Every structure is written in C-alpha cells, then in structure tokens.
Amino acid sequence: MKKSILILNILLVALVTSCKEAKETDKVIVPDETTTEEVAAPERVEPKVVSYRMVKTSDWLQKIQKDSLQLRVAYALNRTDAANLKSLDSIVVADDAAGDLAYYLPFPLEVASLKEVKKIIFFSYPTQTFAAYANGHLMHTGPTNMGRKKDPTPTGLFFTNWKAEETTSTFNDEWDLKWNFNIENKLGVGFHQYSLPGYPASHSCLRLQERDAKYLYEFADQWELADKETVKVKGTPVVVFGTYDFDGKKPWLQVVKSPKALAISEEEIDKVVNPFMENIMKEQKNRMSFVSQSK
Numbered sequence: 001m002k003k004s005i006l007i008l009n010i011l012l013v014a015l016v017t018s019c020k021e022a023k024e025t026d027k028v029i030v031p032d033e034t035t036t037e038e039v040a041a042p043e044r045v046e047p048k049v050v051s052y053r054m055v056k057t058s059d060w061l062q063k064i065q066k067d068s069l070q071l072r073v074a075y076a077l078n079r080t081d082a083a084n085l086k087s088l089d090s091i092v093v094a095d096d097a098a099g100d101l102a103y104y105l106p107f108p109l110e111v112a113s114l115k116e117v118k119k120i121i122f123f124s125y126p127t128q129t130f131a132a133y134a135n136g137h138l139m140h141t142g143p144t145n146m147g148r149k150k151d152p153t154p155t156g157l158f159f160t161n162w163k164a165e166e167t168t169s170t171f172n173d174e175w176d177l178k179w180n181f182n183i184e185n186k187l188g189v190g191f192h193q194y195s196l197p198g199y200p201a202s203h204s205c206l207r208l209q210e211r212d213a214k215y216l217y218e219f220a221d222q223w224e225l226a227d228k229e230t231v232k233v234k235g236t237p238v239v240v241f242g243t244y245d246f247d248g249k250k251p252w253l254q255v256v257k258s259p260k261a262l263a264i265s266e267e268e269i270d271k272v273v274n275p276f277m278e279n280i281m282k283e284q285k286n287r288m289s290f291v292s293q294s295k
Contacts, residue, residue: 028218030119030218031134033118033291033292038135040137041138044099044100045098046103050094050096050099050259051095051259052093052094052259053095053256054090054092054256060091061085067097069098070097072101074092075143075209076104076105077104077143078198079128079144079199080143080196080197080198081195084196084197085198092252092253105141106127106129106262107124107129107264108266108269109137109138111136111266111270117135117237117280117284118135119219119221120236120237120239121133122238122240123146123241125153125240125244127252128200128244128251128252129141130142130143130144130191130216132219140212140216142209144196144206144207144212145196145198145199145207146202146207147205148246151202151203153202154204154240157237157238157239158183158237159183159234160183160220160222160236161223161231163220165180165217166179167180177205178213179213179216181217181220183238189204189206191206191208191213192207193212200244219236220235220236221287233283233286234283234286237276239276
C-alpha cells in the first residue's frame with residue numbers, strides 16, 4: 001500500500017512538472033501571408049488575482065527556490081533576466097504568478113483596429129515592454145531594455161530587414177548578439193538577446209531575454225532585396241513609441257500601489273499606429289503579392 005502511494009505521488013509530481021514546462025513553452029504561430037485567413041487568439045490561463053508587492057530579493061529567492069513560473073513573472077515585472085535579478089536589492093513580485101505573462105504586462109490582449117494587420121511588433125519606451133500581434137491578437141509579450149539616455153532608441157515605424165542567429169555589435173566588436181533582427185540598417189538598430197540590467201542601458205538597440213529574442217526571430221519576416229541597394233519587399237512592421245523618464249524612478253514600481261498603472265489601452269495603440277497604418281497596409285499587400293508569386 002505504501003509503495004502504491006509513493007508511486008502515485010511521484011506521478012503527480014511529474015504531471016505538475018510537465019504542466020509547468022509545457023506552460024513555459026511559447027509556440028510561434030506564423031500567419032499565412034497568401035490568404036485572408038485570420039490567426040486565432042491564443043488560449044490563456046488567467047490568474048485569480050493581479051496584485052503585487054515589494055520583497056527583498058535574496059529572501060524571496062531562497063523561499064521560492066526554483067519555481068519557474070514565479071521566476072518568469074518576476075523577470076518580466078522587473079525588466080530583467082536571471083543573471084541580473086540576483087543583484088537587485090528589492091524587486092516587484094506577483095501575489096499570484098500562475099497566469100500567463102500577458103496578464104502582468106501592459107499591452108492589451110486584443111486590438112480591434114489591428115484585425116487586418118497580419119503581423120506587427122510594438123516596443124513601448126515608457127513601460128520597457130514589447131508585444132507581438134497577429135490579426136489584433138496579442139501573441140507574445142515580454143520585457144525589454146532599450147536605449148540609454150545618451151544613446152536613445154529611435155522611435156517611429158520601422159520594418160524588420162536582415163537577421164542572424166549570432167552577429168557582432170557594430171558599436172563594440174567584442175559584443176556577441178544572439179537572435180539578432182535588424183530594424184534600422186544604416187543606424188545598426190535591432191532587437192536581440194543581451195543582458196537586461198533592469199533599466200534602459202543599450203546603445204540604442206532593443207535588448208531581450210533569449211526566449212523572447214528567439215520568438216521574435218521566428219515570428220518576424222526578413223526583407224527581400226532586388227539588389228544590394230534596393231529593397232523589393234519590406235519585413236514585419238515594428239513601431240517604437242513613447243518616452244522614458246531617465247531621471248525618475250523605475251515606472252514599473254508603481255504597480256505595487258496601482259496594478260494597472262502602466263496599462264496600455266487599445267485607444268493608445270490606435271493613436272500610436274494610425275499615422276502609419278496606410279504605409280503598413282501597403283507594404284503588407286506588397287509582401288502578400290510577392291509571397292503568392294513565389295510559390
């Protein structure tokens with residue numbers, strides 16, 4: 001009898017572990033550019049409550065041990081990664097970390113005005129977060145560390161162009177950039193995996209955790225060139241918006257008192273993207289035509 005109970009407990013632990021691992025896996029859904037078929041919204045697990053508290057980092061880490069779900073939410077909330085979180089004296093944590101990451105970050109789950117846009121990526125300077133949408137559905141989101149005060153990330157509309165699983169920084173040839181996707185070729189600006197200290201620290205690029213960099217690397221499209229100087233088809237639209245208060249406190253600390261303090265509304269997304277919508281749809285139509293002819 002004792003042996004049966006022991007086996008049952010082992011099976012339950014294995015099941016819980018496998019569920020956690022499955023939840024941590026982000027499947028990249030790439031829309032078919034040759035049809036008008038829409039991508040479905042991803043299934044999500046909503047937390048019972050969305051509230052936060054400040055904790056002493058070392059004490060909290062010792063308490064939660066290797067709880068991957070709590071750690072993933074903590075990395076995102078503090079705009080950092082595993083290597084840098086340990087060096088922070090105090091951090092923001094969720095009271096309930098069982099939900100999908102989208103519920104703890106600012107971007108809306110749906111944006112109706114983006115229904116006809118097959119793919120688009122946003123980077124929010126003030127919240128230091130990014131979001132990838134397909135047909136108006138939020139597909140993936142996470143933290144970013146953008147350009148520092150001295151070397152700010154340019155804002156506006158860009159399109160992804162070339163990518164490389166690993167490349168060398170144009171600013172310092174000793175910096176290896178993994179899962180790099182360039183968005184501004186002449187300035188050498190792109191998004192990629194790199195250290196996230198928990199504040200805008202880059203030399204104008206958009207730093208990401210590796211899991212997020214790999215997701216966007218697969219999600220976005222490269223450009224198509226007619227020759228070395230002529231772009232025939234542009235890649236995926238990327239909108240970088242807002243400003244960051246470099247002299248103020250980290251804005252995400254506000255969520256402890258007001259959980260929705262940084263929430264980005266559909267209306268705000270509309271206001272940001274409307275000036276670019278005509279160009280976005282024109283380039284999307286051009287790409288769809290190119291892909292259809294290439295098949």
